[in-house]
Amino acid sequence: MPEPTLALDAARLLADIRALGAVGADPGGGRTRIALSDADQAGRDLLVRWMRELGLQVHIDRIGNVFGILPGSGGGDARPLMIGSHIDTVRHAGALDGCYGVLAGLAVARAYRSAGRTPRRPIAVAAFTNEEGVRYQPDMMGSLVFAGGLSLDAALATVGTDGTRLGEELARIGYAGDLAPGAIAPHAYLELHIEQGPVLEAEGLQIGVVERLQGISWQRITVHGTANHAGTTPTRLRHDAGYAACAVVAFLREQVASAAPGSTLATTGSLRLAPDLINVIPRQATFTVDLRDPDEARLQAAEQQLADFLVQLAEREGVVIETERLARFAPVVFDAGLADAIEASARRLGCTHRRMTSGAGHDAQMVARIAPAAMIFVPSQGGISHNPREHTDDAQLVLGAQVLLDVVQHHLAAD
Amino acid sequence: MPEPTLALDAARLLADIRALGAVGADPGGGRTRIALSDADQAGRDLLVRWMRELGLQVHIDRIGNVFGILPGSGGGDARPLMIGSHIDTVRHAGALDGCYGVLAGLAVARAYRSAGRTPRRPIAVAAFTNEEGVRYQPDMMGSLVFAGGLSLDAALATVGTDGTRLGEELARIGYAGDLAPGAIAPHAYLELHIEQGPVLEAEGLQIGVVERLQGISWQRITVHGTANHAGTTPTRLRHDAGYAACAVVAFLREQVASAAPGSTLATTGSLRLAPDLINVIPRQATFTVDLRDPDEARLQAAEQQLADFLVQLAEREGVVIETERLARFAPVVFDAGLADAIEASARRLGCTHRRMTSGAGHDAQMVARIAPAAMIFVPSQGGISHNPREHTDDAQLVLGAQVLLDVVQHHLAAD
Numbered sequence: 001m002p003e004p005t006l007a008l009d010a011a012r013l014l015a016d017i018r019a020l021g022a023v024g025a026d027p028g029g030g031r032t033r034i035a036l037s038d039a040d041q042a043g044r045d046l047l048v049r050w051m052r053e054l055g056l057q058v059h060i061d062r063i064g065n066v067f068g069i070l071p072g073s074g075g076g077d078a079r080p081l082m083i084g085s086h087i088d089t090v091r092h093a094g095a096l097d098g099c100y101g102v103l104a105g106l107a108v109a110r111a112y113r114s115a116g117r118t119p120r121r122p123i124a125v126a127a128f129t130n131e132e133g134v135r136y137q138p139d140m141m142g143s144l145v146f147a148g149g150l151s152l153d154a155a156l157a158t159v160g161t162d163g164t165r166l167g168e169e170l171a172r173i174g175y176a177g178d179l180a181p182g183a184i185a186p187h188a189y190l191e192l193h194i195e196q197g198p199v200l201e202a203e204g205l206q207i208g209v210v211e212r213l214q215g216i217s218w219q220r221i222t223v224h225g226t227a228n229h230a231g232t233t234p235t236r237l238r239h240d241a242g243y244a245a246c247a248v249v250a251f252l253r254e255q256v257a258s259a260a261p262g263s264t265l266a267t268t269g270s271l272r273l274a275p276d277l278i279n280v281i282p283r284q285a286t287f288t289v290d291l292r293d294p295d296e297a298r299l300q301a302a303e304q305q306l307a308d309f310l311v312q313l314a315e316r317e318g319v320v321i322e323t324e325r326l327a328r329f330a331p332v333v334f335d336a337g338l339a340d341a342i343e344a345s346a347r348r349l350g351c352t353h354r355r356m357t358s359g360a361g362h363d364a365q366m367v368a369r370i371a372p373a374a375m376i377f378v379p380s381q382g383g384i385s386h387n388p389r390e391h392t393d394d395a396q397l398v399l400g401a402q403v404l405l406d407v408v409q410h411h412l413a414a415d
Numbered sequence: 416m417p418e419p420t421l422a423l424d425a426a427r428l429l430a431d432i433r434a435l436g437a438v439g440a441d442p443g444g445g446r447t448r449i450a451l452s453d454a455d456q457a458g459r460d461l462l463v464r465w466m467r468e469l470g471l472q473v474h475i476d477r478i479g480n481v482f483g484i485l486p487g488s489g490g491g492d493a494r495p496l497m498i499g500s501h502i503d504t505v506r507h508a509g510a511l512d513g514c515y516g517v518l519a520g521l522a523v524a525r526a527y528r529s530a531g532r533t534p535r536r537p538i539a540v541a542a543f544t545n546e547e548g549v550r551y552q553p554d555m556m557g558s559l560v561f562a563g564g565l566s567l568d569a570a571l572a573t574v575g576t577d578g579t580r581l582g583e584e585l586a587r588i589g590y591a592g593d594l595a596p597g598a599i600a601p602h603a604y605l606e607l608h609i610e611q612g613p614v615l616e617a618e619g620l621q622i623g624v625v626e627r628l629q630g631i632s633w634q635r636i637t638v639h640g641t642a643n644h645a646g647t648t649p650t651r652l653r654h655d656a657g658y659a660a661c662a663v664v665a666f667l668r669e670q671v672a673s674a675a676p677g678s679t680l681a682t683t684g685s686l687r688l689a690p691d692l693i694n695v696i697p698r699q700a701t702f703t704v705d706l707r708d709p710d711e712a713r714l715q716a717a718e719q720q721l722a723d724f725l726v727q728l729a730e731r732e733g734v735v736i737e738t739e740r741l742a743r744f745a746p747v748v749f750d751a752g753l754a755d756a757i758e759a760s761a762r763r764l765g766c767t768h769r770r771m772t773s774g775a776g777h778d779a780q781m782v783a784r785i786a787p788a789a790m791i792f793v794p795s796q797g798g799i800s801h802n803p804r805e806h807t808d809d810a811q812l813v814l815g816a817q818v819l820l821d822v823v824q825h826h827l828a829a830d
Contacts, residue, residue, distance in 0.1 A: 090692070197647025214646060218693060229800050230682035230705045231629060232612025232774030235672045237798070242683055243668045246661035253658045257650045267645035268657055269693045276685045277505070277549075278633060278703040278741070280801055288693040290645045326693070359647030383652075385644050386695055 006111040008405050010398040013107040017397070020046060020087065020103065021095030030092035030388030035130035035141075036064070036166065041173035043087050047127055050106060054113055056125065059184065060177025063145040063155055064129040064170045067184055070109045072122040081119070081411060082186035082371070083108055083404065084126030085193060085363060086142070090134050094390025096397075100378075101192045102127045104401040108408050120412045124184055128363045129170075135160040138327045143366035145181045152181055182370070188338060188411065189373040191364040192404045194392050198383030199356060206396060207346040207353035207403055208377030211339040213365045214265075214357060215299040215331035217291040221248065221310070224320040227275060227283035239318045242273045242282030251309050252289065256302050262357055264302045265292045294331050294357045332365040335372035338407075342376055345406035351399060360385075376403055421526040423820050425813040428522040432812070435461060435502065435518065436510030445507035445803030450545035450556075451479070451581065456588035458502050462542055465521060469528055471540065474599065475592025478560040478570055479544040479585045482599055485524045487537040496534070496826060497601035497786070498523055498819065499541030500608060500778060501557070505549055509805025511812070515793075516607045517542045519816040523823050535827045539599055543778045544585075550575040553633075553742040558781035561596045597785070603753060603826065604788035606779040607819045609807050613798030614771060621811060622761040622768035622818055623792030626754040628780045629680075629772060630714040630746035632706040636663065636725070639735040642690060642698035654733045657688045657697035666724050667704065671717050677772060679717045680707040709746050709772045747780040750787035753822075757791055760821035766814060775800075791818055 023046060024031045024039030033039040044066060051058050051068030059067045069080060085101025105125035112119055128146065133139025136158045144150045156167030170176045195201075200208050225241030252266035271287035289306065293299035307323075314321045339355070346353040356377065358365075364373045378400035381391040438461060439446045439454030448454040459481060466473050466483030474482045484495060500516025520540035527534055543561065548554025551573045559565045571582030585591045610616075615623050640656030667681035686702035704721065708714035722738075729736045754770070761768040771792065773780075779788045793815035796806040 091690075195647065196644045198649075198652060199647075216646065227802060228798060229611045229775055230684055231631065231680065231707050231776065232610065232614075232800075233680075233798060234613075234674075234676055235668075235680060236674050237613060240668070240682070242686060243664055246664035246683070246686075247668075249658055249661035250665045253650075253655070253662075259649075259651050261649055265646065265648075265650060267655070267694070267696055268661070269645055269688070269695045269697060270691045271657060271661075271686060271688050272691070273684070273686050275506075276687070277801075278684045279682070279705055280684045281682055282684060290694055292646050360644055361646065383643060383648060385647075386692075387642060 006115050006117065006405060006409060008107055008111055008398070008402050009114065012110065013103060013401055014394055014397065016050065016103045016106065017095055017099060020099050026092055031089060031095065032091050032093065033087065033089045034091065034134050035088035035132060035136060036169040036173055038173070040088050041175070044175055047087060047102065051125065054106065054109055056109060059179050060175055061179040061181045061183065062152055062177055063142050063181050064175040064177065065142045065146055065181065066127040068109070068125040070112060070119065070123040073118045073120050078122065079185050079187035080122035080124035081408060082124040082126050082189045083408070084128060084189065085191050086128045086131030088130055088132050090132050090386045092388055093386060094388060096194045096390055096392055097196065097385055098131055100194060100397060104192045104404050107401050108405050111405055121187060123408065124186065131363055135162060136166045140361055140363055140366055143363035147366040147369040148182055149366060149369060186367065186371040189364060189367040189371050190338070190376070190404060190407060191362055192376045192400050193362060194385065195377040195380045196360050196383070196385035197380060200377060200379035201381060201383065203354065205354050206351040206399055208356045209339050209343045209346065209353055210358050210375035210377055211334050211355050212294055212357045213332040213334070213362065214292040214294045214359055215296055216327060216329045216361055217299060217303055218326040219289045220324045220326055221287055221289060222322045223285040225283055228281045230279040230281055233281060238281055240281050241285040241319055244313055244317050244319050245271060245285035245287050247313060248309065249287070252306065256305050262294055264298055266302070292359065296330050299331065329361065329365060332368050334368060334374040338372050338374035341407050341411060342374055342403065345403045345410065349403055349406060351403060376400055421530050421532065421820055421824060423522055423526055423813070423817050424529065427525065428518060428816055429809055429812065431465065431518045431521065432510055432514060435514050441507055446504060446510065447506050447508065448502065448504045449506065449549050450503035450547060450551060451584040451588055453588070455503050456590070459590055462502060462517065466540065469521065469524055471524060474594050475590055476561070476594040476596045476598065477567055477592055478557050478596050479590040479592065480557045480561055480596065481542040483524065483540040485527060485534065485538040488533045488535055493537065494600055494602035495537035495539035496823060497539040497541050497604045497782070498823070499543060499604065500606050501543045501546030503545055503547050505547050505801045507803055508801060509803060511609045511805055511807055512611065512800055513546055515609060515812060519607045519819050522816050523820050526820055536602060538823065539601065546778055550577060551581045555776055555778055555781055558778035562781040562784040563597055564781060564784060567596055601782065601786040604779060604782040604786050605753070605791070605819060605822060606777055607791045607815050608777060609800065610792040610795045611775045611798070611800035612795060615792060615794035616796060616798065618769065619767070620769050621766040621814055623771045624754050624758045624761065624768055625773050625790035625792055626749050626770050627709055627772045628747040628749070628777065629707040629709045629774055630711055631742060631744045631776050632714060632718055633742040634704045635739045635741055636702055636704060637737045638700040640698055643696045645694040645696055648696060653696055655696045656700040656734055659728055659732050659734050660686060660700035660702050662728060663724065664702070667721065671720050677709055679713055681717065707774065711745050714746070744776060744780060747783050749783060749789040753787050753789035756822050756826060757789055757818065760818050760825065764818055764821060766818060791815055
């Protein structure tokens with residue numbers, strides 16, 4: 001060790017990204033492959049075909065996670081080095097979020113195949129089910145079930161926003177496998193991803209060594225007020241659900257979110273009023289709160305600030321406020337050894353790089369519950385993601401995959 | 416003069432209200448007769464039938480206003496005393512808003528017919544088109560065109576929220592008449608209406624003598640921000656259209672609306688975000704602002720406060736804010752002589768009463784541009800309107816109509 005460096009087929013990786021990105025293409029740009037839709041099935045079929053063409057052993061588990069395994073030479077235990085992410089998308093998505101990490105994993109397996117080399121451990125390329133959580137919540141569901149954080153039965157029974165049941169849709173598209181989730185236990189887990197944020201681009205850096213991931217708290221809040229005529233109801237007699245919701249949003253931004261980098265973020269992405277008429281005081285307001293913080297104590301403090309404000313507001317405005325927890329994940333600190341290995345590879349390949357915190361949730365945070373895990377980021381142009389304008393230059397995509405391949409080689413060599 | 420008091424057929428009035436209220440009934444309660452819909456046509460057909468049964472001359476003008484005229488004895492000029500309101504409704508409306516005033520006008524005409532008496536002047540019962548403004552804006556459109564405040568061509572060309580053209584829908588339901596709007600010029604105008612507010616009920620009074628009406632300013636505001644990932648975009652780099660909208664709503668309630676009775680009211684009844692996803696910073700927010708004040712200078716000051724705030728907010732948040740004026744009506748002071756006459760009738764009939772300002776807009780404010788006008792209010796239970804729970808006790812409805820009949824008799828006798 002080290003053996004000669006394996007060669008990444010950059011052209012093939014980029015072509016694969018384009019080909020998968022054409023599945024579920026929208027007329028107006030972008031692509032839509034919501035988890036367990038027909039388009040998701042078509043994307044999975046393409047991925048499985050590519051895995052089989054590379055001679056990988058394909059396994060599907062009972063939550064629909066797809067694994068393509070390149071067998072190892074049998075040194076040590078049989079637990080694979082896993083490289084994964086997801087291929088489901090949001091509506092009108094870019095081509096990179098998730099897909100880049102899965103296809104780069106395939107490129108790593110291809111590099112071994114092309115060189116006729118057998119890794120010391122199996123390499124498992126994983127595509128986890130329903131990372132985006134568009135139709136079925138929570139998001140990152142496939143990796144959460146895989147890591148034992150959500151029961152298979154509960155996941156399969158999930159009712160989607162369209163009234164469908166996840167288990168039925170999974171069977172319908174032919175991806176209800178028979179492998180127990182978690183049966184393929186990883187020795188370690190790597191995930192390569194676009195940053196989906198502005199930091200690397202703003203600092204002109206090529207590689208992000210992701211050593212931790214923010215905690216996430218999602219709630220849905222419903223304010224019940226009283227509908228009344230906008231022109232005849234004195235201000236003091238109002239129970240205005242819309243105003244109350246807006247007061248919460250303003251409070252979160254002005255009193256809870258912090259301007260300091262790496263601190264508390266607060267977002268209300270969805271807000272709906274009923275009856276939603278110009279001259280009627282809103283009877284009901286339903287909105288979401290997305291709080292994130294890399295520090296668990298600070299995240300809990302933000303949740304408490306919000307809870308206290310809701311109590312005061314309900315009292316002051318004479319409204320009833322319900323909160324529903326949609327998702328809650330504590331901050332994750334990734335494996336220090338893997339992060340060091342990523343940094344070493346970046347340095348070896350001459351890449352500019354920095355240690356960083358992931359602002360977005362990723363499958364890696366779930367797998368981190370059961371195996372050492374870490375992530376590699378490449379820049380996102382304008383920080384834009386979940387959007388057809390999501391973009392990373394081809395050269396940066398290739399560089400990220402080369403870093404991944406280098407980490408894998410050294411990891412397996414040093415194993 | 417005075418001749419013997421005419422008798423109001425209270426049972427018939429209440430039966431008429433119930434019968435018209437059954438037209439366009441919703442499965443879940445309430446009724447929906449949006450202007451120029453099939454249900455509006457059915458309501459108009461019923462009203463016209465009742466007018467014809469009473470021997471009233473029915474005229475339809477080119478904006479679809481319906482007039483039923485009881486001829487006078489010919490004393491003085493031929494201009495009628497007009498009693499009007501509207502029979503179109505909001506979605507899931509009560510049975511009283513508008514309909515009560517029109518049907519009470521019919522009850523007044525019926526009282527003359529039943530007694531075999533001919534009034535000195537014609538009595539015109541009017542039902543104005545599209546008072547509610549649900550599908551076509553502005554609201555109070557029929558009376559606005561009638562009073563010369565909006566050109567007929569502009570009104571007929573109005574495109575609705577469903578993409579239809581008002582003139583085509585008017586013709587489709589058979590109510591595109593040939594009378595020029597305003598051809599039936601009133602000598603005076605009276606409108607009887609439920610208060611749609613809490614004041615009379617709160618003070619335990621039977622009759623409101625409406626001597627003025629608040630000014631109304633309606634705007635639609637659109638904030639253009641930048642959609643971005645909720646987890647990866649630092650607070651300082653956000654251009655959050657949703658937060659900006661909420662900040663405006665909070666500002667209006669906390670800095671512009673006044674807790675003092677009879678002062679500035681501010682309402683945001685409609686607010687929509689795009690893309691409206693939990694983990695995406697809103698790209699766009701569209702919301703409405705309804706400002707009302709009985710004092711024109713104060714109303715203008717409120718508009719200016721809002722405009723100034725929008726400029727600061729756009730600068731501070733790096734968003735673009737567009738405003739569109741949807742409606743603007745200055746406060747209206749009704750005819751003092753008519754208000755005195757209403758108060759005299761209320762006193763004559765032994766009703767408890769007070770002078771008051773209308774918080775809602777009414778056709779009377781449009782007709783006031785071309786004739787002396789005033790309004791009579793009866794209590795609204797809980798101040799609730801635009802809702803199936805809208806309610807006024809039968810005895811109060813009858814009392815209001817008796818006051819109206821008394822005002823008409825004395826007005827025509829004293830003419």
